Each structure stands twice: as C-alpha cells, then as structure tokens.
Amino acid sequence: MAGNGISGLAQELASKRLDKVYAVEHALLGEYTPDGYTAALEALVRQVNPSCVLFPHTYQVRDFVPKLATRLSRVLVSDVIRVRVEDGALVFVRLLFQGKLNGDMRVSGPAPHLVSIQAGAYRAENVQTGSAVVETVTPALTPDQIRSKPHPPFRESSRAVDLTAAELIVSVGRGIKEKENIPIVEELARALGAELAASRPICDNGWLPMERQVGSSGQTVAPKLYLAVGISGAIQHLVGMKGAKTIVAINKDSNAPIFEVADIGVVGDLFEVVPALVEEIRKAKS
Amino acid sequence: MKIIVALKQVPARDSTLKVDGGGKWIQDADLSFEINEPDAYALEEGLQLKEKHGGEVIVLCLGPARAAQTIREALAKGADRAIHIEEENLAGLDTLGMAQLIAKAAAAEQADLLLTGLQSDDLGSGQTGVVAAELLGWAHSTIIMQVDKTDGGIRVKRELEDGWFQHIDLPLPAVLAIQSGINKLRYATLMGIKKAKTKEIKRLTAAELGSSPPAQAVIDRIYVPQKSKQTQILEGPAREVAARLVEKLKFEVRVL
Numbered sequence: 001m002a003g004n005g006i007s008g009l010a011q012e013l014a015s016k017r018l019d020k021v022y023a024v025e026h027a028l029l030g031e032y033t034p035d036g037y038t039a040a041l042e043a044l045v046r047q048v049n050p051s052c053v054l055f056p057h058t059y060q061v062r063d064f065v066p067k068l069a070t071r072l073s074r075v076l077v078s079d080v081i082r083v084r085v086e087d088g089a090l091v092f093v094r095l096l097f098q099g100k101l102n103g104d105m106r107v108s109g110p111a112p113h114l115v116s117i118q119a120g121a122y123r124a125e126n127v128q129t130g131s132a133v134v135e136t137v138t139p140a141l142t143p144d145q146i147r148s149k150p151h152p153p154f155r156e157s158s159r160a161v162d163l164t165a166a167e168l169i170v171s172v173g174r175g176i177k178e179k180e181n182i183p184i185v186e187e188l189a190r191a192l193g194a195e196l197a198a199s200r201p202i203c204d205n206g207w208l209p210m211e212r213q214v215g216s217s218g219q220t221v222a223p224k225l226y227l228a229v230g231i232s233g234a235i236q237h238l239v240g241m242k243g244a245k246t247i248v249a250i251n252k253d254s255n256a257p258i259f260e261v262a263d264i265g266v267v268g269d270l271f272e273v274v275p276a277l278v279e280e281i282r283k284a285k286s
Numbered sequence: 287m288k289i290i291v292a293l294k295q296v297p298a299r300d301s302t303l304k305v306d307g308g309g310k311w312i313q314d315a316d317l318s319f320e321i322n323e324p325d326a327y328a329l330e331e332g333l334q335l336k337e338k339h340g341g342e343v344i345v346l347c348l349g350p351a352r353a354a355q356t357i358r359e360a361l362a363k364g365a366d367r368a369i370h371i372e373e374e375n376l377a378g379l380d381t382l383g384m385a386q387l388i389a390k391a392a393a394a395e396q397a398d399l400l401l402t403g404l405q406s407d408d409l410g411s412g413q414t415g416v417v418a419a420e421l422l423g424w425a426h427s428t429i430i431m432q433v434d435k436t437d438g439g440i441r442v443k444r445e446l447e448d449g450w451f452q453h454i455d456l457p458l459p460a461v462l463a464i465q466s467g468i469n470k471l472r473y474a475t476l477m478g479i480k481k482a483k484t485k486e487i488k489r490l491t492a493a494e495l496g497s498s499p500p501a502q503a504v505i506d507r508i509y510v511p512q513k514s515k516q517t518q519i520l521e522g523p524a525r526e527v528a529a530r531l532v533e534k535l536k537f538e539v540r541v542l
Contacts, residue, residue, distance in 0.1 A: 034416075034426065059447050063428045066381070066413035070420040075380045075502040078411050091506065097408055100303055101312070102511045109502045147425040151453040153446055168541055174299075192541070204327075204467030217445060217465075225541045246539045248531070254519075255302070255510075264534060265517045266527055276528035284532050284542050 002040050004030035010134045017130030022048070028141045034064035035146045040139040042071050047137070050112050052090070057116040069114045076114040077105050079235075081121045098234045099257035119239060161195070161211045163219045168194035168227075171214055171241070172202055175230020175251060175270055179207040185229050188274050191281045194227070199237045215240035230270045233258030250274065287341035287435070288397040289332040291365065292388050292415070293325035295349050295356040296408045309507050311377050321356045324403025328464040330471050331433060332401050333364045339435055342366045344395060348387055350374045354487065361482035362474035368487045369395075371495065380501040385417035390495040393422055399440075400461045404429060412463075419461035427454050428463035 001010055002024040010023035024040050037060075045053060045068075055061045057079045069076040081102075082093040092105045092115060107113045163169060170189040176182060189196040196212060203213040214221055215237040226244035231237060233249070233256055241247070242261050249262035250270050259265045266273055297303065298318045306313045321329075332343045345360045345368040347353050357368045371387050373379070379387075392400050400422070405412035419426035431451065432443035439457040445465050446452055474482075492498065518534075520527045536542040 038420075059429055059445070062412055063416065066416035067420040067426070070382060070385075070417045073499075075382045076411075076413060077503050078413060095410065095511075096505075096508060097297070097303055097312075098299075098410070099511070101305070101508050103508045104506045105503050106506045107503045109500075147457055148427060149455040151455075153450045153452045155449055156451065200466065206470065210467075216447065218449070220448075225535070225539055246541075248535075248539075253300070253302075257511075259517055259519075260511065260513060261515060262517050263515070264531065265519045266531060267519060267521050268524060268527055272524035273527060276524040277531060280525075280528045280532040281535075281542065284536055 002029050002037055004028075007134075007136070010136075014132040014134050015129055016132070017128040018132040021132050021134045023134055023136045024139060025136055026139055026141050028143065028146060029139075031150050032060055032063075033146050033148050033150060034067055035148065036141060037064045038068045038071060039141055039145055041068055043139045044137055045072060045112060053112050053114050055114070055116040057118050061116050065114060065116060072112070072114070074109075074112065074114050075107070076116060077107060078116045079118050080105075080115050081118050083115070083117075095235055098232065099238075099260070100255060118235070120242070156210075161209075163195055163197050163212070163214060163221050166195035166197075166221065166223050168192055168225045169197050169214075169221060169223045169241075169244075170194045170227045170229065171197040171199065171231060172208070172229050173199040173231030173237075174201050175232075176202070176207075177230075179205070181271075182207055184271070184274050187278050188227070188229070188281075191278045191285075192225075192227070194225070197221070199231050199234070228258055228262070229274060231258050232256045233260065287335055287339050287399060288344070288395065289335060289341060289399045289401060290344045290346050290392050290395055290397045291325070291329045291332040291360070292346045292348075292392070292400060292402045292418070293329060293356070293360060294322040294403075294406050294408075295319045295347065295353040296322045296406055299323070299407065305508055305510070309509075310505055311508065319352060319356065321359060322403055322406045322408075324405055324407070324464065324466050326403070326471055327466050327468050328401040328403045328462075329360055329363065329365065330469045331430075331462075331464050332399070333472070334469060335399070335433060335435075336364075341398075344369060344397070346388060346391055346400075347371070348373060348384055349376065357487055358482050359474060361485045361487075362478040363472055364478060365485075367485055369490060370487055371490050371492060373492045377505065378501060379498060380503045381411050381413045381417055383498040383501055385414050386421060386498055387492055387495050388414065389418040389421035391490060392418065398458045398460075400424070400459070402461070402463050404463045404465055415461050415463040422459070422461070424459045424461050425456045426461040426463070427456060429465045430462045431465050431468050433462065 172185040222243035228249045249258040250266040348371040402415040429445040
C-alpha cells in the first residue's frame, strides 16, 4: 500500500490473513503521480524481491504499473480474470477481442511477474481475517523526480439522472446504428416505465448524454431488470450492470459477450424485436 | 506542435472470429480490418491540436503489410505523413516488444507529443503508450478527455473512476493515452483521400530498429469462453419472441 498518512488503512489491511503488509509512506505520495508511485514501488519490489506482484486493474494501476514493469525490465500481464497453475507454471486468463475470446497467457523469464486483476474476478469477502505485521517503508523520493502536477479531483455538474436508483433500465448500445434510431428504444423505455441508459460508444457519439452511461466510466447500476438492446457487452460495460437482478439482452450476434451474463437472451434484429415488444408490453399493461 | 499518433489496425468490430489451427491466434485471412477505434480518437485529437497550434501530425503504425490501408485512411483524414513499422508476426511480440519498436521510431522524430488510444480492441492490454513513455523517458498521462497547451507544456483532463476528473500539468515531450469520446471523429473528404495518395509513408522493418528482447508474456492458447450462466435463449419471429419475453417479464421477472 502506498500513500501518505495511511497507517490506519495499513492496520485495516493487516487484519486480513496476510503474512506482511508494507506501508510505503512519503509526503510526495499523498497525491498520486505515475513518477512518484513508480519510483516508490520500484524500490520496494527490488528490496522484497517477490515472485509475483498482483495489482487491482484500476485506472490508477493502468496509469503507472506498465511503467513500473518496464522500469523492472518486466512485462505486466494486465486485466487478468483468472490465475491457475498448470504443470507448475502460472497461467493467466485474459479477455481478448472485447470479450469474444479468452486467452491463456504464460510468462517466462525471471521473477517478479507483474499482474493486474480485473475487479470482480475474485470475491473480496472471501479474504479471511488474520493479523499481519505492518512494516513502514520510506522511499527516497525527491520533488524533482515528479514531472506531472495533479490538481484536485472534481465532478462535472451534478448528475441530473440517477440511474442507480432505477428499478427498471432499458440500455442501448452500438447495435442501434444511428442517432435517428434512438426513439425506438425511448419508446420501449416509456412502455416499460424504465429509465433509458446507454453503453459508452452511444454517449461518445453524443447520441445520449454522458450522464446516461452505464459502465466503468459511467454509473454502476443494480436494477430489478436491465434490458440491454444492441449492446455487445464489452467488459467496461458489464462491470457497470452485472449486479442487476435480471438481465435481458437483445442482440443479433449469438456470440456477443452480453449473453454470458444474460438471464434471458433474444437472438434477433432489434429493429424488429423492439417494436414488437413495445406492442406486447402495451397489450399486457392495458 | 509535432505530434505522433500511434495507431493499430484491428479486425472490424462485427467480425465473426474463429480460432486458427494452431490455437494461438484467430483465422485472419478472410477478415476485414479497420483502425482501432480508440486510436481514431487519438488521431482526431492530434489533428485538432495541429489545427489550433500548427505543426505536424505523423501517423506511426506497427503492423503487417495490410495495415497500409489503415495508414492511408489516417492520411486521408489529414495526417501529414506516416511511418509504417512492417511486422507480419505481431503475436511474437509482447507489450514491451511492441512498445520498444514504437518508442525507437518515435525517438528519431523528436516530437512534442505521442498520442495513442487507451487500448486496442484486439489484445486490450492498454499499456503501449505508458510503456513507450518509460522507454522514451517522457512524462505521460492516460484516460485523457481534454488537452490544452500551456506556457510550459500542456494541461490535460484525466478521467478518474465513478464520474470524477482531474486536471494535470505535464511538461513536453509527453505521451498521452486518449479516452474514447474526447472529440467528434471526422470523416475523410474526397479531397483528403486524393491527397493521401501523394503523402509519404516511410517503411521500416522491426529488424532495422534493432533487436527486440525475447517475449516474456505470450499467448499460449485462445478459445471461446465457457458460459458460466444459464441463459434462456429466445429465437424465432420477432412477434412470437416478443410475446414470450413479455410472458417472462410478467410471470418470472415480475416487472409488468
């Protein structure tokens, strides 16, 4: 764990079943910078010389761990969903092609091996309690090592749409093809009494406002029903909605990764299925 | 500003992918290819920065001979010239090997900025820009939603998780991994397509850039993921499927 004034967090971590906790503390680590974190962790890894260093695959880790790996002349295996041992060697499973395929990666060369693990790949609550020793490490950092100057984090104007509270969500993806087709799913949301949401590309294109985005860079939702229309199911989207109670997916590609998480899957052309569905919902409600 | 945009050619998004005989990569002989979409946003950002501040946009692409098509498209959108590192066997390189070639070609240009997309749609490692920055000795930042020039360098807006952002000041030269959606992509004009035919594409081979280190992380096997969840699949005429789905929404999901 790296930062400044983190002894409380380090103690909390020490209450898990771990052999040891290293608290890498320095005033220059109070604000995250890739230069600061890379230098601090490089020193720790060289000192401890572990066989494997696991990281959570967060935005921050994506920002500096590839740099750290390069500094150590290693390759980071990123965004891993499973680790297994085969014939005494570690095998890391990753998603390829936006989740259409999986890949088993093997690493060679000397330790340490650096790996980042996808959020949700393992269950955090399964970590058992214990009591570990905390060793505080103070890296030799100087201000001139840090080239970037971060400013305080901020949020854009408060969200007008709170999707997290929605019971029912109709969400639209690339399959809708063009902005002019958005009313087709708006109609479905209206018929169901659902909030309308979208995957990132729809918001990137400006077809719906950013505040309606579900996924790692948008909102994380857990409605009773999540109806995904024309969403292929890239992992960045799935992390934002896989907590939904029931997931229904409409997609023309039966191999789309969204069907991996769907409870009910409709393989078909959304431009035919959605209008028919609107009609049936209206009938059922009348 | 002298700006290099590193971009990748990937299989088109709607491709049906099949594992090849060796089991280590996909059958790519019959696929159509396109620019990696996140890189298209990086290219657009480069073009807009050039329009605002003057300078040059150089496309840098590591890929097989067929990637020339994608390079031409980038030139047609307005890039000034291109460097194509021709390498038929990308699968033999890991992130360090790829970034090393890109960094070596970029270093020779003495540019102010190296832009890449956040990640590739095929391998999705999301590392090339950051690794190249370390190899070049340049500052970097990732997941960038805005780039402004300042007196001493640039100020970027970096996306954090859960709707948070942060401004960061960086000196130049720097590497930026651009987030998708930062700008609105342009289409190539007819004039642009015509002009692209006369623009310079410098071809380099991986060997010319020096030997790569042996790959440390390689794909051992690729395969279609096993389903872990029981999905009830509905197929058939739209009207019939819609009626069955409404039944389920009413009696199983209980939302109607």
